[in-house]
Amino acid sequence: MDVQINADKKLTDLKGSSDHPANFGSLCVKGSKLLETNSASGRLLSPMVDGEKASWDDAITQVATKFKQLIAEHGPDSVAFYVSGQLLTEDYYVANKLMKGYIGSANIDTNSRLCMSSAVAAYKRAFGADAVPCCYEDLEQTELLILVGSNAAWTHPVLFQRIERAKKLNPDMQVVTIDPRKTATSELADMHLAIKPGSDVALFNGLLAYLAAQDVLDINYISAYTQGVAQVLNNCAPWTITKVAQQCDISELELLSFYRLFSQTDKVVTAYSMGVNQSTSGTDKANSIINCHLATGKIGREGCGPFSLTGQPNAMGGREVGGLANMLACHMDIHNAEHRKTVQTYWQSPTIATEHGLKAVDLFENIHNGKVKAVWIMATNPMVSMPNRQKIAEALKKCELVVVSDCVAKNDTLDYAHIALPATGWSEKDGTVTNSERRISRQRGLLPATGEAKHDWNIICDVAKAMGFTSGFNFASPSEIFAEYTGLTQADNNGSRGLDLSALCDLTETQYNRLKPVQWPVNKSAPYGTKRLFSDGKFYTQSGKAQFVVTEFTAPQQLTNNDYPFVLNSGRVRDQWHTMTRTGKTSELTSHVNRPYLAVHPKDAANLTLKNDDLVSLSAAHFNNAAHFNAEKSQVLLPVAIDNNQRQGEVFAPIHWSASNASSANITALYTDANDKISGQPELKHAAVKLQKVTYQHYGQLFIQQALNVELLRKYFEYFVTSPVEKGHLVFFATDQDPVNIKRNLQLQLPLYDEWINATGTDLNSTCAMRQGVMSLIMFISPSNIEVDPSWINSLLNSENVTSEQLHGLLNMQPDEQFKQGKLVCSCFKVGENTIIDAIKTGCDSVDSLGKQLKCGTNCGSCKSELSQMLKQYKPNNIVIEQDQLIALEAVS
Known part of the structure; x- marks a missing residue:
């Protein structure tokens, strides 16, 4: 990314780097709005201990002292780190080194467990390593692109633009989308298969059976480069066209059309994402896809391969340096004695973890039951992203020490922090990241740290030294960490591990700062990187051959029944990122979708007498049989959005909203601890829920110049969602409180608003308030849902020149014609x-x-x-x- 910085050290302009091979200068809307979201507002500016400002020395000492005490009393497994794909590779590296090589536990896991661990496990089973075989160019050079469980148009928009451009240049290129929902991505598709949620293994096992029956397997490739095909073919044989169609709930004609297309096309890429991974059978789903590519030799060459699309900026970088609890650094295995020796010798560390640590779901279970007594959470918000929200809350509440490193001053997880440590954010962080195609990119720090913030690697090293580890953490810069990391990739490697960065080991500081994007492996035989893997048919398994893996169709764990008849799916909206701690700061990104919703099929809506914007409560069976659930706190309340692109009996809700900006919109409470037995990845795409219409006497929208405290809103409104608008804040609300009381409460809360104007009608109560002659508050309350164009309100908020005609139109909710352009x-x-x-x-x-x-x-x-x-x-x-x-x-x- 190219930026301009003024004399006051502020970013004034930015654009995509036209020479970066991943995006060639293109930015998605989130990237294009970085100037608006990169402000210091809402930042954590200094260390906090028990809610009070503290010095860095005091905060670091308290973290180190408590960790040392607990380790001495209860052993190294009594402490844990929970880290994030938002960290840079250098941050990840020192966190993993501290936990596994110096504390001596493998209790470091990452929120990448929630998005990529099933893909990782599948690659390791098939290829012997977490090695993505494809590159982005393959998405453009393929003849058939299959997108499974991926709404790439919204989740990977820059990459999707490359696909769009490729299809425009080559109209013969076929695109198939496989997803229970018909999404924005499906607009590009030549074929869309709206399969039943969770039926992917049946679909791809059936495809392999079809390929065998049609005698189109690549026998030469199978014989030369793979093992285990016979057992897999026997396992897939029962999956006939009829059986697959029934299980996937699609027509046999649709199924045959897809199978024929795959079998008759030479170059095929199957790209998959959260719809595959976030499942109790996610690993088998991914392996069922890989099996089809191995069986047809559609791997290791241009325009071919199984391609997992990463869910976070540096999920792969974290995997490289051991951010997952079941691996050592640099793709080495904890249970391999030689690998343990290699890592410990290289680190010269006092110990090394010998057993797998706790994966995310198990980690929080062990915090909940008291076995893990201290947790350090870095750059992630598990209260919003982890399943079983109430259990996470109970766990953090019980935990003896919760440390949170973050760049924001408030989120749902920080509410439980005993110690909060301010970390640098984008434009300040300095290091490297790795994307979905194994491409390492240099992220350069542009601005000085905000407030007293420090880089994550620096904070970790300070704690390590305060714990008494005087050697091993004396890094002065990220380049020194990168040099150590790349050196470990070549230690005892000799071509046995694909992650080999030996050609980058001896970079000077200047060369590191000028590092150009490069795909690993980067070594003597590939000094400029490697586009795609396995072109020579050599894999990282013990035999050197790819492994076919038997995959079994298993139903999701949270199954529907008469009491809980709807399947809940989840995902992202176009302009938001994860839990909205940054993208939620600006109206530029909230204006497309400014509140959470529940997408419902029209027939389901009719059966429940629901219309658009009606509020429904969602509940799950485990609300009733788990001691940690408080029904009121766990309530999820969402407005309905009738959507013909849903399958009947299934609903969809976005993941982004939380208790920081809504009364009851975080959907993770509806998901259980169910997770893949191999990868540990939670099932975040399939919950069984019931819907119940909820009505209130009054509905409204409040536009206000200043932000209102969320806890205050809870007192006023039974339901609310906050959203920034251009000149203030918008609150959607519903309540049974009398409008007169609401206005009285606001007047008491806002004494500096010196002029209040009210208009009361049969169906509409309108209020506006001035502060020193400036329009500062506008509120509408009605017995039914109302929609107001924020751009109209923005034209009046903060205005000193509101005319009598405008005021009359405002109080009667009659905008000028120019403000009727709709959503x-x-x-x-x-x-x-x-x-x-x-x-x-x-x-x-x-x-x-x-x-x-x-x-x-x-x-x-x-x-x-x-x-x-x-x-x-x-x-x-x-x-x-x-x-x-x-x-x-x-x-x-």
């Missing part, structure tokens, strides 16, 4: 849906023509899929043929 679609250029619909109806017949007229879709491109959907819906004389009809027509012809 925002293009965040970059603030183009609303009504404006786009009008342009379509008056002649714009393509995404490109909409871009020329309105500019929408011409910057980050994240809204292109939505524009495509709108074109299909509103284009005059447009006849839409559904996919099942098209398949039927093809069969007839």
Whole structure:
């Protein structure tokens, strides 16, 4: 990324680096808004001990002293680290070194356990190493791209733009999406398979059985480079077309069409993400995909391979240096005595972990039962991201010491911290990251640390030295850590491990600072990196051959029943990132989707007499039979969004909202501890829930110049969601309290607002307040849901010149014509849906023509899929043929 910094050390401009081979200068909407989200507001500026400001020396001493005490009394397994894919590789490296080589426990796990561990386990079983075989170019050079459980248009938007461009240049390229939901990604697809959630193993085992029956297996490749095919083929044989179609709940015609396409296409990439990984059978799902590629030789060459799309910026970097509890550093194994010797000798450490540590779900279970007595959480928010939220809360509440390193002053997890340590954030952090295609990139610190913040690696080293580990942590810069890490990748390697960075071991500080993006391995035989792996048919298994793995279809653990009849799926929205601690700071990114929702199929909505924006409560069976659940605290309350792209009997909710910005919107309480027995990855795509309509006497929207304390909102409103708007804050709310009391409470809370104006009607109560002649608060309360265009309110908030006509229109909720453009679609250029619909109806017949007229879709491109959907819906004389009809027509012809 290229940036400009002014004399005051502030970023003034940024753009994508046109020479970076991953994005070639393209930025998604989140990246393009980094200037807006990189402010110091909301930052943790100094160490905090028991809620009070402390010095660094005091905070570090208290962390080190308590850790030493607990280790002395209860052993090294009584403490743990829970780290994050937001850390840089150098941060990860020293955290892993401290825990496994000096404390002597493997109790360091990462939130990457929640997104990538099933993919990791599958690669290790098949290839002998966590080695992604593909590169991004393969997504452009393939003839058939299969996207499984991935809404890449929203979750990997820059990569998706490369795919869009490739398909535009090569119309013969076929794209298939496999997902229970029809998402924005499906707009690019030639075929969409809306399979039943959790049925992926059946689908791909059936594909392998079909390939064998059609005699299209690559026997030469199988014989030369693989082992175990016979047992796998025997296991897959019962999966007939009929059986697979029934299990996946799709038609046999759809299934056959997909199977034929795979079998008849030479270059195939199957890219998969959270829809595959976040499952109790995620590892088997990934291996069932890999099996099909091995059986057809569609791996290790251009445009081919099974490709896991990483869920975080540095999930792979963390895997490289041992951030997972079941591995040593640099892809070495804890249970391998030679590997343990290599690592301990290289580190010259006093000990080395000999057993796997606790994976994320088990880690918090052991905090809950008191076996783990101290946890240090770095750059992640498990109260929002981990399943079984109430259990996580109980665990952290019981824990003797909770240390949290973060760059924000408040999130749901920080509420439980005994000690909070301020860490640097983007634009300050300095080190490296590794992306999905094994590409290491240099992230350079641009600005000085905010407040008293320190780099994570620096904090870890300070604690290590305070614990008495005087050697091993005397790093002066990230380049020194990188040099040690790359040296360990070559230790006793001799080609046995794919992660080999030996060509980068001796970089000077200047060379490290100038490091260009490069894909590992980077060694003597590949000094400029390696695009794709296994082109020579050599794998990292003991035999050197890839392993076919028997995979079994197993149903998700949280199954629906009469009392809990709906499957809950989860995922991201287009403009938000994880738990919104940064992207949630700006109206630029909240305007596309400004509150959580529950997507419901129209027939399900009709059966429950639900309409758009009705509130529903969601509950799960484990609310009733787990002692740690408090029904009120665990309640999830979401507004309905009727969505024809849902399968009937299934609902979808986004993951981003939490107790920091909503009354009851964090959905992780609905998921149990169910996780994959091999990878430990939780099942975050399949909960069994029931829905119940909830009504209140009053619904409203409050626009206010200043932020209101969330705890205060809990007193006022039974339901609320907060969201930033351009000139203040927006609160959606619902309540049974009388509007008169709400206004009285606000007046007591906001005494500096010196002029209050009210208008009361049959169906609408309106209030606005001035502060020294400036419009500072606007509120609407109604017996039913109301929608107000934030851009209209922004034109009045903070204004000293509100006319009597504007005030009359405001109190009667009658915006000027210019503020009736509807829901925002293009965040970059603030183009609303009504404006786009009008342009379509008056002649714009393509995404490109909409871009020329309105500019929408011409910057980050994240809204292109939505524009495509709108074109299909509103284009005059447009006849839409559904996919099942098209398949039927093809069969007839």
